[in-house]
Amino acid sequence: MVSTLMAHDLLWGMSPEQLPADAPAWVIDSLSAGQPVVVRRAVSVAGQVAVGVRGRLREQRYAASMAIDSMTRRVQPEALCHVDSPRDLPALRALKQLRPLLDRCGWTWGVSGSAGFELASGFEALHEGSDLDLILRTAQPLSRVHARALVAQLDAAQCVVDMQLQTPFGAVALREWAGASSRVLLKNASQACLVLDPWNPQEQAA
Missing domain, CATH: 2.30.30 (SH3 type barrels.)
Incomplete structure (x- = not known):
């Protein structure tokens, strides 16, 4: 378990x-x-x-x-992708706006953070200024070119959208992977380390 x-x-x-x-x-x-x-x-x-x-x-x-x-x-976060809420807030409007795009992306995605908590439990956790937190389960590498294109699409939403890429070896922020730095921070259960490739953790920074 x-x-x-x-x-x-x-x-x-x-x-x-x-x-x-x-x-x-x-x-x-x-x-x-x-x-x-x-x-x-x-x-x-x-x-x-x-x-x-x-x-x-x-x-x-x-x-x-x-x-x-x-x-x-x-x-799990992926069980919340198509859960609707009666509340009208920017994060929930952004989720509705992004659903078709994310459903077509070919990856398993999910809702985390305050939005996920509220959609799953019914306890109000969102407010007007809340970001929308999403995860993307990327068992295979997502290229930096595709990462940049995805960031551009997320930035068109009605609130700030933060997405984590869940690799087999840990999590990395989509925006960081889409950025200019050669090394990105990979977080797993035991540590957080700088790597060149989140799908190949042996390539760690010295």
Whole structure:
């Protein structure tokens, strides 16, 4: 089960009893309200998964560990691509605008961040100034030329859109891969390192 859980997955079932004794009150309130937690990209001990708890405020983010056997539900970002919301906000309008483009791109994509949290849980997490966070599961290399073209298309949306490329070896920001720097930051469960090619992590910067 541990190997199947991926960063940005939303999980239900964590109870306040799994929190450390010094956890802030808002963290306890979030779990007591039935909110999901999000899987973090971090190493965990056997039987646990690294997760993050969201609060109502942007700065309210709490790193914790959840017992895998307490999980009652899991929603992955790609399950949220075509979930609609009654709310009218720039991030949700941008998602609707970009759906046809992303559906045609040939890659598996998904919704993460505040938009993903709200669409999956029903708890309001977006506001007028929220960015739209997306992921693209790129098992095979995405060329820098295609990355630049994709950035240009995302920049035509109604809000700022941030996309992470999920390679087999970790995640890299689309905008960074589309940029001019030869090396980009690749993040995985154990480290963040500069690489020349996110699909070939042996090519690491010295």
